[in-house]
Amino acid sequence: MTIAEPVYTAGGPALPQERRLVTSIPGPRSAELAARKRNAVAAGVGTTMPVYATAAGGGVVVDVDGNSLIDLGSGIAVTGVGNAHPGVVKAIAEQAERATHTCFMVTPYEGYVAVAEALNRLTPGEHAKRSALFNSGAEAVENAVKIARAHTGRQAVVAFDHAYHGRTNLTMALTAKSMPYKKGFGPFAPEVYRAPVSYPFRDGGMSGPDAARAAISRIETQVGADQLAAIIIEPILGEGGFIVPAEGFLTTLARWARENGVVFIADEVQTGFARTGRMFASEHEAIVPDLVTTAKGIAGGMPLSAVTGRAEMMDAVHGGGLGGTYGGNPVACAAALAAIDAFENDGLCEAAERIGEVITRRFGEIAGSDPRVGDVRGRGAMIAVEFVKPSTGEPDAALAARVAASAHTQGVIVLTCGTFGNVIRFLPPLTIPLELLVEGIDIVATALRDAAHDAGT
Structure with a gap:
């Protein structure tokens, strides 16, 4: 019995699905x-x-x-x-024969639009959505913060203990762990604050709602809701140790954010695309984030990321304020459409x-x-x-x-x-x-x- 049908590399001999050591490691x-x-x-x-x-x-x-x-x-x-998924390989090859790059901001193409449509459909919530495509998870997080600031007119952002959000300057500021991600690389972006997270194994069995109230108290005291553009959190904290917050922590935070006009950003870069048994980890507690960042599994190995969110928030940014030369590259978009098909249908x-x-x-x-x-x-x-x-x-x-x-x-x-x-x-x-x-x-x-x-x- 297999968990799913084995996927082999395309265009060459099948890879036997076995552990085989012919030399010491490393050879x-x-x-x-x-x-x-x-x-x-x-x-x-x-x-x-x-x-x-x-x-x-x-x-x-x-x-x-x-x-x-x-x-x-x-x-x-x-x-x-699966690596070199046949559908992904086929989509990459077909797109690469037609064009490898034109820059969506110069001469756009259908693949970018189709990926945005798929993300708008798949991410939690039935509200009107928009998406923008980038290259990496860190880029997606940076742009989610930009969008939140443009929408709210506020500057402060709160991240959490044990968080990891990337290696760029702003995302290093959001990331909690110093070594190896931050040590020696400061100063970091300003107006970033940190709050405690629910860590059931190490916080004495505190309930999710109680842990959320402790975080909210810290935020209200040290930042102020009226100064806060966004809170950003991984529904399961990845590099921090796959920490699953106690039930009720995320829902309480999301409700407080909504009541105070604070953008709730779910960083689903590592948790997204079927990884947790749902298409997105937010679904386990019926969380509907305002903005969702995605990357990693989105395109079967090709560099692609996205921010997807409420239409009024995404559209708050002025024309030309979002983008990047390679963002939503046509080959990566073709790979993403094939990968999304596999996630949905395999x-x-x-x-x-x-x-x-x-x-x-x-x-x-x-x-x-x-x-x-x-x-x-x-x-x-x-x-x-x-x-x-x-x-x-x-x-x-x-x-x-x-x-x-x-x-x-x-x-x-x-x-x-x-x-x-x-x-x-x-x-x-x-x-x-x-x-x-x-x-x-x-x-x-x-x-x-x-x-x-x-x-x-």
Whole structure:
């Protein structure tokens, strides 16, 4: 049985959906390329895995040494439809033959309009909407703030503890974690404030509404609702550790924002497009954001992002105030339309739910006997395991690093995250075969068991 039909790379031989190690990790070709990287690429550009990819599809990534790795990261939630999805590949090739770029602001084209129409239809709420397309999640967030400021005539913006919104100047200011995202890069954009977020594992079991009221009190005291253009929040906080706020936190915030004329921005860059078992994570609590930012999974691996929101807010910006040379590139738009078709028609929301059930069941069982597993959380195919020191409950980043490193050497791609660096996150392609998923999480579980011996405990 598979979670979804395996997707293979198009235009070449099918990729066997299996973990296969023919060299150690990294192999000699990857080691050679790593040496070239050190001499050619800025040192600030890091890599998680010590391998160099040459092909990918379904639930595997194949490296230059011929190793086939289980992909539990999806390029950080990008290839939800599967890498090199045949429909996406076909759409890219057909569009690239016609035109690779004209700039929508100069000579527009239908693909951009069609993507905007799809986003207006798919994002939460039945109100009139507009969309604008950009290149990256950070760009989408920056433009959402611009739109909120233009609409309200106010300047202040509130983000939350454990938030991640990007690496540009404004989005670094919105991001909570210093290292590696902000350290040494200031000064940051002004008029950005921070409020506490609901973190059920670490806030003493505070209810969602109570946590929201604490955040609102901070906002009203330190900023003032009449000065506030927008609050921005990830419905599940991504880089911060896949934190799912307690039920009622988001709804209480959204209601307060609406009552005070504050724009409520849902950053769905990582949570969007079936990742959490719904097309958008806001839907889990019936949240209808004023503005939604999207990227990552939107175009099956092509660079594209968007802001979608209430028509009156989106149209508040003067003509020419939104855009960018590459924003809504025609090839990326063609890829997005194909990816959206797959999200809607290939059962990928249901696949995400099944993936989440498999991962949470396995690590939930482990948590029952291993006190180093402090929390297992998430929605759909966006699941995290938080590691702690059993004697104190303090974050154990060293353990998370050891487990991830061990999995990497055994051919499993996993990512760490969390404000404290003590979380392993699972973001497999929604097309991953079930048996491959189970093998991958088995290897991570074994790495956790063996980590006790590595640490001498």
